[in-house]
Amino acid sequence: MKRPIELYGASTGNCIRAAVALEEAGVPYVVRHVDLRSGEQQRSALLALNPAGKVPVMVDYNDAGAPLVLSQSNAIVLFAAEQAPEKLLPRDDPAQWAVALERFFFFVTDVIGPSHAAFYLKHQQMSEAARALESRAVQRLNEAESFVERSSFIAGDQFTIADIAAFTIVSSMRTNLRELPLPNLKRWLQEMAARSSVVQGYRAFDSDVA
Numbered sequence: 001m002k003r004p005i006e007l008y009g010a011s012t013g014n015c016i017r018a019a020v021a022l023e024e025a026g027v028p029y030v031v032r033h034v035d036l037r038s039g040e041q042q043r044s045a046l047l048a049l050n051p052a053g054k055v056p057v058m059v060d061y062n063d064a065g066a067p068l069v070l071s072q073s074n075a076i077v078l079f080a081a082e083q084a085p086e087k088l089l090p091r092d093d094p095a096q097w098a099v100a101l102e103r104f105f106f107f108v109t110d111v112i113g114p115s116h117a118a119f120y121l122k123h124q125q126m127s128e129a130a131r132a133l134e135s136r137a138v139q140r141l142n143e144a145e146s147f148v149e150r151s152s153f154i155a156g157d158q159f160t161i162a163d164i165a166a167f168t169i170v171s172s173m174r175t176n177l178r179e180l181p182l183p184n185l186k187r188w189l190q191e192m193a194a195r196s197s198v199v200q201g202y203r204a205f206d207s208d209v210a
């Protein structure tokens with residue numbers, strides 16, 4: 001019998017994003033909790049899988065020999081999209097496929113990247129640089145309002161990997177957005193929060209088995 005996919009992680013945006021994608025694709029997985037506060041990510045068992053000592057880490061014990069180990073949340077999202085063709089990434093229309101990828105990378109590189117760098121700088125006591133990067137990320141989120149002005153989802157009328165990349169980061173930045181007039185992005189955020197894969201993805205790290 002095939003061993004289920006293992007998802008090492010904790011209740012953080014990057015890990016939840018990976019869990020939401022597996023949930024949405026209907027891929028069975030088992031959660032392996034990593035206690036970041038006690039530094040479990042630096043212990044040998046996790047370092048053997050990801051020498052960077054970070055989570056999420058996904059291990060797929062497929063039949064093809066060596067297990068597949070992925071240690072980037074967004075690679076796990078793309079992996080999940082491959083497991084459920086059409087569900088997370090439209091394939092029939094090349095233009096829709098390209099827009100979904102473009103918006104996925106918009107969030108990965110223009111919002112998640114700067115926002116994580118800002119978090120790092122803050123912890124390095126570089127508050128001014130952190131604020132500059134944070135406001136850059138918020139500025140990009142203002143642009144995302146137009147994505148959902150005329151459609152239900154970030155890349156059109158279908159839920160895609162772009163919604164997954166967007167959700168955890170928009171959700172974690174919602175206090176920065178409170179005063180901003182972004183009615184469509186806020187409506188989208190509420191709808192995403194109620195989506196079953198999102199609810200399950202958030203719960204994944206509350207118990208041992210998802």
Ligand SMILES: N[C@@H](CCC(=O)N[C@@H](CS)C(=O)NCC(=O)O)C(=O)O
Binds near residue numbers: 013036053056071072
């Ligand atoms: N680019 C990676 C970032 C992974 C990352 O920064 N993980 C954080 C939790 S969200 C972590 O493991 N932090 C623990 C540490 O750095 O010691 C991804 O998207 O998966």
